[in-house]
Amino acid sequence: MSSAHEAAALNDLMSAELSESERAKRGDLARRKPYVAAKLAANKDRQENGFPTPVVRLAANMLCNFQCDHCCAEHYMDRHLIKLTSKPEQRHQLDLNDIRELSRQADEYGLARFVLTGGEPLVMRNPGFDEVVEAIDPDKHYVITDTNGWFLDVAKAKHLKAIGVEKVQLSLDSYVEAEHDDFRNKPGSYKRVMQAIDASLEAGLNLLLSTCLVHARVRSEEFRNLCAFSQSRGVGLYVTYAKPVGSCKDHPEWLITKDDADCLRELEKEFPVFTHMTPSYGMFQGCITVKGIITVTSTGEIVPCPYMDMSIGNYLKEPLRVILERGMRNKWLGSHRPDCLIGEDPEFIRFHNDAVGDRVQLPVPYGEGFSDADLLPTVDVDRTSTPPRN
Amino acid sequence: MSTGRRLPRGTDRIVTGFRAPSVAAGLASAPDAVHGLFDDHGRLLPAEDDVVYSRIDRRYFRVAQPEIDFAAVHARAERHLGAAGLEPWITRSEFEDRCVGLRTAMLGSPETAGLFSGVHVPFLLPSLCARADMGEELEAGLLDAVGKSYVESFPAYEFRNYLRGQLNGQLSVVSGVRYERLVEEHSSRILAGWCFPTALAGYAVPDQRKVIRRLPDDLILSGPLETAMALVGSPSLLMQRANYPSLLALTAVQPRDARFFHFFEAYGWNLTYNQRSMVGAVSEYVSGGLTIFI
Numbered sequence: 001m002s003s004a005h006e007a008a009a010l011n012d013l014m015s016a017e018l019s020e021s022e023r024a025k026r027g028d029l030a031r032r033k034p035y036v037a038a039k040l041a042a043n044k045d046r047q048e049n050g051f052p053t054p055v056v057r058l059a060a061n062m063l064c065n066f067q068c069d070h071c072c073a074e075h076y077m078d079r080h081l082i083k084l085t086s087k088p089e090q091r092h093q094l095d096l097n098d099i100r101e102l103s104r105q106a107d108e109y110g111l112a113r114f115v116l117t118g119g120e121p122l123v124m125r126n127p128g129f130d131e132v133v134e135a136i137d138p139d140k141h142y143v144i145t146d147t148n149g150w151f152l153d154v155a156k157a158k159h160l161k162a163i164g165v166e167k168v169q170l171s172l173d174s175y176v177e178a179e180h181d182d183f184r185n186k187p188g189s190y191k192r193v194m195q196a197i198d199a200s201l202e203a204g205l206n207l208l209l210s211t212c213l214v215h216a217r218v219r220s221e222e223f224r225n226l227c228a229f230s231q232s233r234g235v236g237l238y239v240t241y242a243k244p245v246g247s248c249k250d251h252p253e254w255l256i257t258k259d260d261a262d263c264l265r266e267l268e269k270e271f272p273v274f275t276h277m278t279p280s281y282g283m284f285q286g287c288i289t290v291k292g293i294i295t296v297t298s299t300g301e302i303v304p305c306p307y308m309d310m311s312i313g314n315y316l317k318e319p320l321r322v323i324l325e326r327g328m329r330n331k332w333l334g335s336h337r338p339d340c341l342i343g344e345d346p347e348f349i350r351f352h353n354d355a356v357g358d359r360v361q362l363p364v365p366y367g368e369g370f371s372d373a374d375l376l377p378t379v380d381v382d383r384t385s386t387p388p389r390n
Numbered sequence: 391m392s393t394g395r396r397l398p399r400g401t402d403r404i405v406t407g408f409r410a411p412s413v414a415a416g417l418a419s420a421p422d423a424v425h426g427l428f429d430d431h432g433r434l435l436p437a438e439d440d441v442v443y444s445r446i447d448r449r450y451f452r453v454a455q456p457e458i459d460f461a462a463v464h465a466r467a468e469r470h471l472g473a474a475g476l477e478p479w480i481t482r483s484e485f486e487d488r489c490v491g492l493r494t495a496m497l498g499s500p501e502t503a504g505l506f507s508g509v510h511v512p513f514l515l516p517s518l519c520a521r522a523d524m525g526e527e528l529e530a531g532l533l534d535a536v537g538k539s540y541v542e543s544f545p546a547y548e549f550r551n552y553l554r555g556q557l558n559g560q561l562s563v564v565s566g567v568r569y570e571r572l573v574e575e576h577s578s579r580i581l582a583g584w585c586f587p588t589a590l591a592g593y594a595v596p597d598q599r600k601v602i603r604r605l606p607d608d609l610i611l612s613g614p615l616e617t618a619m620a621l622v623g624s625p626s627l628l629m630q631r632a633n634y635p636s637l638l639a640l641t642a643v644q645p646r647d648a649r650f651f652h653f654f655e656a657y658g659w660n661l662t663y664n665q666r667s668m669v670g671a672v673s674e675y676v677s678g679g680l681t682i683f684i
Contacts, residue, residue, distance in 0.1 A: 048649060050669030259631055265658030279657075284666060286675075328671070335443065335673035336666070337451075338655075339634050345450065377441050379594045379670050 018281060021234075025206065029142075029166070036142050039112035044283055046110060047291070052324050052334075054288070055113040055144075056106055057295040057306060060094050060132050064119040066148050068184050070173075070212050070248050072307050073119060075362050076297065084360050091299045091361070096127050098316065099135040102296060105320040107140050115169070116145040117295070117306070122152065130163055138164025145169070146210075149196030150189060157196070157203035167206035169238065170196055174217075175226035183212075197233060210238040214254035218263050227271035237273045239264060241343040243307040244353065258344065277338060286338045290327035301363050304333045307342045309362045310355055310369030329375045427501050427605070432508015433591050434601060434680075443592035443674040451636045451675045453509045453588050456624040460486035460512060463623030467514045470535040470542075470622055480580050485514055488582040492684050496584075501606055505586045505680065511627060513620040515572075515581040515683070524573065524615065524643060525557035532618040533663055536625075536654075540661050543625040552664040553652070561614070561643045561652070567602050568610035569642035572683060576615065583683030585612055585620040587627070587638045590678030595651055595668055598641045598678030605680070612679030613642030614652055621654060621661070628656040636677035 018026070030037035043053040062077040074080050078088035094102075103114070114136045121129055122145070133143055144167040145160065152160075152168070160168070170193060174180040177190040200207045209230055217223045230237035241261070242254040267273050274280065276288045285292045289304040290312070296302055300316035302323050303309070312330065313323035328334035332341060332348055341348050355369035356362070363369070429435055431449065436442045464482040480488075489512045496502040537549035563569045575581060590598045590611075602611045617640055621627055628635045638654040645652065649667040653676075656662070668676065 048667040048669070050667070050671060258633060262631070262658035265660075284664065331443065335671055335675065336637075336668060337634075337673065337675045338637075338657075347448065347450065376443065376672055379441050379596065379672050 022281070033139060033142075035140060036112060036138075039107075039110060040142060042110065043112065047283060047285070050328070051110070052291050052328055054111065054290060054292055054294040054324070055115055056102070056111060056141075057115045057117045057293065058099070058102070058132070058136070059117050059119065059295060059297050060099060060127065061124055061298050062089075062119040063123050063125060065123050065150055066120065066184055066186050066189070068173075068186075069251075070183070070214075070242055070254070072243065072245055072248070073117075075309070077119065081360065089298070092316070093298050094296075094300060096131055096135045098300065099127070099132055100137075102315060102320070103136045103141060105315065107137075109321050109324065111141075113142045113144065116143070118146070120148055120150070121145045122147050122150075122156070133163050133165060138166075142166055146171070147196070148184070148186075148189065149193040150186075152192075152196035152199055154199040154202055157199040157205055161203045161205055165205065167208065168196075168200045169208045169210050170200065171211070172209050172226070173212050175222050175229055179222065197235070201233075201235075207235050208238050209235055210240060212242055213239045213256060213260075213264070214242045214251075215256050215260060216253075218256060218260040224267075227267055227273050230273065231271050235272070237271065239273060239275050240307075241275070241340055243340075243343045244349050245307050245309060245342065245356070249353070256343065258339070261339070261344065275340070277340065286336050287341050289333040289341055290324060290330070291334065291336075294324070294327075297363060301365070302327070303363050304330075304370075305342055308352060309359075309364060310352060311363040311366050312370050313366045326375070329378075330370060331374050331376050332370075334376070426504065428504030428507065428589065430504075430507055432505050432510070432586060432589055434589055434593075434605075436593070437601070437604070440601060441594040441597045441672055443672050447591050447674065451591075451634050451677075453627060453635045453638075453677075454630060455509050456511060456627050458510075458512060460489060463512055464514060466539050466542075466623050466625070467516070467535075467619065470538040471516060471531060479516075480514075480582070485512075485582050488684055489584065492583060492682060496682065499606075502609070502682075505584075505589060508586055509588050509627075511585045511587065511620040511624050513581075513583055513585055513616045513623055513683075515576050515583075515616050515619045517576055517578060517580050523559055524561040524563075524613075525559055528561075528614055528618065529554070529557040532615060532622075535622045536618050536661070536663070539622045539625040544629060544659065547659045547661075549661045550657075550663070552662060560645045562646075563613070564599055564611070564642055564644050567599050567642045568607075569613045572610060572613070572616060572681065575683075581616070581683045583616065583681060585617055585679055585681050587612065587617065587620070587679040588636055588677045589680040591636055592672070592674045592676070593678050594672035595639065595641050595676070595678070597672075598639065602680075608682050609680050610682070611642040612638075612640060612681045614640040616681050616683065617654060617679065625661075628654065628661055629659060630656065634675070637673075637675050639676050639678050641678050 046053050081089055136143055143165050145165055146169045149170050172193050173183045180190040181187050227237055241256045242248050244255055248254055268278055277286050294302050295306050300314045301311040302313050302315055304312055304327055312327040355364050433447055436445055461482050464485050497506055533551050540549040635656050640652045649669055650665040652665045654663055
């Protein structure tokens with residue numbers, strides 16, 4: 001670890017922008033995992049120098065014990081492909097060596113965070129969840145897992161903590177039990193989420209609730225109650241807008257308007273509620289495509305947003321760094337913007353959905369959706385800090 | 391295409407003695423006038439080598455034209471800057487005369503008329519709030535006035551200056567963007583004029599600073615002082631319900647860390663002042679502005 005990164009870590013801990021609890025969390029991480037803490041602390045500087053600092057969402061495989069109405073991953077799942085083609089996924093699926101290589105390249109580029117996603121990560125098989133965490137290497141990366149909470153009891157939560165997982169993002173799509181269970185098509189799932197909240201906190205995991213916001217919920221009493229509940233538990237509520245992709249394509253009435261998004265921005269003043277566009281600890285990223293998030297599919301494709309089905313390249317075929325830097329030059333993806341590209345920009349939504357069409361195999365490969373035709377001209381660069389480390 | 395064309399100066403520039411006809415005549419008779427510098431929305435037409443997000447702006451991010459109400463603009467400036475420090479003042483009619491005269495002159499010139507097809511916002515920049523340092527001037531008065539005017543118009547929402555306490559001694563004029571004229575002149579007299587905040591929509595920051603060289607000499611790149619006063623006068627400029635307004639980049643000045651630029655930006659129904667870097671990037675959301683004053 002360079003002295004520049006150590007200095008960044010120290011500055012990070014001293015930042016006046018941090019709350020006491022956040023400072024304590026970062027201090028704890030710096031003691032246990034100094035390498036990871038230093039990389040995280042360097043993110044702000046890297047962003048200011050024009051480098052992407054995405055969290056790497058890894059969908060190592062696509063098994064799931066739920067079948068939610070709004071799922072953006074359903075079209076990647078074997079159960080869906082079998083319905084359409086009578087066959088499961090035929091393309092190469094990531095193995096542990098592929099994941100180790102992804103971890104290595106991400107680390108070399110200075111990336112610091114992995115989110116295990118899916119499907120439902122806790123039912124992941126071949127490779128299994130623990131093997132994937134080990135392949136990522138929790139001493140090199142801050143490891144987070146998404147989960148629907150169904151299998152997250154105290155024992156499981158303690159196990160996750162023991163193998164190096166730092167944080168859990170738990171889906172809760174309504175504060176009304178029947179509505180959550182109905183939206184998730186899974187009776188009993190609300191109760192499991194509530195148990196999983198307690199289990200995660202008891203195990204000492206950082207916890208985030210995530211919820212999918214549809215138009216009708218924005219001004220509802222239910223959503224306000226959910227915000228208040230998050231606040232009462234001392235847990236942040238991460239809001240994702242329903243997007244016009246995947247299973248949501250059939251529900252245009254779910255999409256939010258700019259006015260809805262602004263209403264949510266007002267709630268940020270009252271509650272610990274936020275979206276990926278919300279300013280956070282001095283960072284103002286706006287839409288985080290490539291800049292702050294990528295998804296790696298089970299076939300190695302790099303998708304710039306969890307809700308897009310178009311690839312910007314496959315890391316099994318070319319270096320991650322090349323793909324990311326190309327993504328940053330993509331006119332849709334690399335530029336700073338305040339809105340949610342796939343959730344709010346009608347022209348992009350059309351472009352995306354026309355390219356995706358009725359394709360069975362997703363995501364759309366680079367060149368057939370996103371392509372070099374989308375690249376912006378180069379702007380004069382006068383970077384002052386060190387480039388990525390590879 | 392650098393022309394060095396200027397509006398006639400001299401007696402037109404005294405506080406109460408603006409004479410529109412001579413200005414108009416001056417522009418119309420410019421021997422090397424270039425027609426059609428701006429598109430139908432008042433955006434500078436990009437030259438071949440300008441780095442822009444797109445040659446034609448799709449106007450997804452845009453700013454709505456505020457109502458031009460000189461009396462209201464004048465009254466807000468008076469109210470929010472505090473009348474005590476504003477002498478010598480100019481009357482509402484003097485302010486309006488200057489702005490209307492300038493507009494008439496610009497509309498009379500094929501090369502500048504197009505600017506009024508885009509968003510145009512009158513401003514009044516008092517002299518007595520001028521201090522030796524731009525950051526201090528913003529910190530000590532102008533940004534507070536922006537906040538007061540905004541909250542007066544939209545009491546449920548807020549203005550947030552993310553750089554509060556960090557501005558003194560931090561800002562300098564970028565070389566070649568003509569902003570030093572505004573800084574110098576408003577230290578001794580009250581300025582009135584127009585901001586065109588979307589004239590350079592989607593231009594890369596280095597190119598906002600570059601293109602000014604080929605524009606008529608009276609146009610300067612927009613900066614924080616007059617843009618702050620444009621927002622004091624027209625606080626609804628970035629308050630939009632249906633679509634996202636552009637980020638108003640104030641690229642005539644730069645902070646000590648030259649990777650950054652300052653800007654005004656809406657955050658939902660709130661207004662903010664902040665800085666960001668955009669190293670190596672160009673965004674359709676970021677709009678540079680042009681300013682003219684007298």
